[in-house]
Amino acid sequence: MIPFNKPFIVGKELDCIAQAVASGKISGNGPFTKKCQSFFETHYGFTRCLLTTSGTDALEMAAILADIQPGDEVIMPSFTFVSTALAFVRQGAVIVFADSCEDNPNLDADRIEPLITSRTKAIVPVHYAGVACDMGKIMTLAAKYSLLVIADSAHAVDAYYTGTLPDAQFPWQQRLKKEGDRYPLGGIGHLGCFSFHETKNIQCGEGGMLAINDPRFIRRAEIIWEKGTNRAEYFRGEVHKYEWVDVGSSFLPSGITAAFLWAQLEELRKIQDKRVLLWEGYWKGLKPLAEKGLFSLPHIPAYATNNAHMFYLVCRSHEERGQLMDALAAKGIQTATHYQSLHDSTYYRHKHKGPTLVNCKRYVNCLVRLPMFYELELAQVRSIVAAVKRFYA
Ligand SMILES: *Cc1c(COP(=O)(O)O)cnc(C)c1O
Numbered sequence: 001m002i003p004f005n006k007p008f009i010v011g012k013e014l015d016c017i018a019q020a021v022a023s024g025k026i027s028g029n030g031p032f033t034k035k036c037q038s039f040f041e042t043h044y045g046f047t048r049c050l051l052t053t054s055g056t057d058a059l060e061m062a063a064i065l066a067d068i069q070p071g072d073e074v075i076m077p078s079f080t081f082v083s084t085a086l087a088f089v090r091q092g093a094v095i096v097f098a099d100s101c102e103d104n105p106n107l108d109a110d111r112i113e114p115l116i117t118s119r120t121k122a123i124v125p126v127h128y129a130g131v132a133c134d135m136g137k138i139m140t141l142a143a144k145y146s147l148l149v150i151a152d153s154a155h156a157v158d159a160y161y162t163g164t165l166p167d168a169q170f171p172w173q174q175r176l177k178k179e180g181d182r183y184p185l186g187g188i189g190h191l192g193c194f195s196f197h198e199t200k201n202i203q204c205g206e207g208g209m210l211a212i213n214d215p216r217f218i219r220r221a222e223i224i225w226e227k228g229t230n231r232a233e234y235f236r237g238e239v240h241k242y243e244w245v246d247v248g249s250s251f252l253p254s255g256i257t258a259a260f261l262w263a264q265l266e267e268l269r270k271i272q273d274k275r276v277l278l279w280e281g282y283w284k285g286l287k288p289l290a291e292k293g294l295f296s297l298p299h300i301p302a303y304a305t306n307n308a309h310m311f312y313l314v315c316r317s318h319e320e321r322g323q324l325m326d327a328l329a330a331k332g333i334q335t336a337t338h339y340q341s342l343h344d345s346t347y348y349r350h351k352h353k354g355p356t357l358v359n360c361k362r363y364v365n366c367l368v369r370l371p372m373f374y375e376l377e378l379a380q381v382r383s384i385v386a387a388v389k390r391f392y393a
Contacts (some may be wrong), residue, residue, distance in 0.1 A: 003300040004334040004383065007198035007205075008374035010267045016259035029232070032259040037209075039265050044184040045176040046192070046211040048218045050225050051261070053253045055154045055195025055208035059087035060151045060198055061251055062191040062210060065217050066122050068093045075115050076124035076152075077107040078343040079360045084126055084152045085342050094119070097343040099357040103299040104128070105367070108359070109137035115354075116141070122148040127156035127185050130201075130309035131300055135188045136163045142189075143169040149189030154210075155309040157194060157202050158272050161382025163303035172213050182305070182363035190214040196261055201271060201309055204261040207253055217281050274374055275308035281378050282311045282370060285385030294392050311340070313371045313388075318365035325368055327391040336369045 020026055028051075037049040052058045068074065070092030076084055078097035085095045101108045105128040112123060123142060125133035133151075134322050142149045143166050153159075160182040167173050176187045186192030191214070196207035199274050212221050221231040228248030233239045264271070283297065290297045295313040315321040325335050341360050343352040370384060 001145035001332040002369050002372075002376070002380055003047060004336045004369065004373050005199055006008055006373045006375055007203055008264075008271065010263050010271075012263040012266065013260045016263045017256050020255040020259040020382045023255075026255035028250075028254060029226075029235075030255040030258065032255055032262045033253070036258050036261050036265060039262075040211065044187055046177060046184075046187050046213060047172055047215050048212040048221070050210045050212070050251070051253050051258055052208040052225075054083075054206050055152075055193055055197060056083040056087065057249075057251045058193035058195070058208040059083050059150075059152065060090065060249070061221060061224055062090045062193055063087040063093070064247060065191060065212075065221055065281060065294040066091075066148050066150060068121055071119060072121040073117060073119045074122045074124055075107075075112055075120060077105070077126055077128075077360070078341045078357050079105050079339050079363050080126045080152065080156070080342065081339060082342065082345075084124060085348070088122075088124070091122070093367070094351070095342070095348065096120070097341075097352060097354055097357060097360075098358040100363060103296075104131065105300065105359075105363045106131065106133045107138075109134035109141075112138070112141055116145050116147070120145065120147060122150055124150050124152055125189070126152040126154075126157065128184070128309035129134040129158075129298060129312065130155045131298070132156075132159065132161040132185055132304035134163075134301070134303065135161045135183070136165055139165050139170065139188065148191070151186060151189040151192045152195075153186035154195035154200065154208075155307075157200070157307065158268060159185045159309075160305040161185060161188055161303055162305065166272065170214075172215055186211045187213055191217065196264075201275060201307060202261070202264045202268060204253075204257050204264065207257055207261055220246065225251045256297070271374055272307060275372065276383050277378055278372060279306065279308035279311050279376065281381040282385065285382065286313070286388060289389065289392055296330045304324070306387060308372070311372050312367050313370070314363065315366045315368060321366050321368050324356065324388070324391055326386055328384070328387055331387045333387055334371065338363070338367050340364055 236244035
């Protein structure tokens, strides 16, 4: 059987965990936490990074930092994971769901402006499958209407936006490492939220990270992270004692989690390269069928790179998707659909006032994800391609 996902273990995780245990410091904000955070700060130029216990927690921290008040509106796609919305709903936000693009599940940047009202506080783009949203348009709107941008970059580790951004209004963006004018995702927008859940490219079981790009949020982020105390300043010797100064929670992962994550980060390049190889194997094998109009393949806009987080097909109908998934399952190939529309969920249906979201609905009904994980072999990709071809023959 070929599973849909298999979390990759680099092999050095237990060594790193042993080091953390031997150091006698396994609570949060220890040596491995600092190593992981500075990896992202130096490698990608994110202003300040804080590890969290999950991507969901990073989003919750962002919603607190954005100072979302009851009734404030937040614009985001409906085709996303529940946490994208939940973090803001917990602060009392009204979620305004926007449709996806016609040729890609990302939030359609051309549909945002009509949704902006005097209550709009933030835009939350999700870089689906690690493919950048149209950040040039989104940051331009953010500048025009003074909105915060909080990028759900859960899929987007080591992925880039290659277009142009209105840098003048966002001076902190210039700090991003621009290898040939590439902006790393998670670094565009005031705050970026990553996940290291076992389904993501780089994983530690459950984990996440908040990238604080706009420096005005750094001090408060450290406080919220440490249960509403100024403990981080105390440890740096900036205050004589630490005390309760704000709201917050315990958003720090343990040193054991950070040690596991560090082992993965050391192999980031190897992991990404292998995934891209597999992704391209699917792409080359399936392109002839897509050209015949049997399904569509992931569309990567000219302004986006590909971190091979996911490989998916968009089938012609819901029924055909079901048949394809059954045919592949019969050959021992496990596949998966993806999100249900959040605007049409049991929890939110009654609160959603906007129009029907036709592109979102199509991805809910017709998108199918193929196996994609480090240990998958190119030969297996070829056999999956062959099985898809047999189905359509
Ligand atoms: C995985 C994911 C999250 C949440 O991450 P956790 O680490 O599981 O809490 C949020 N948004 C998106 C788009 C995700 O895929």
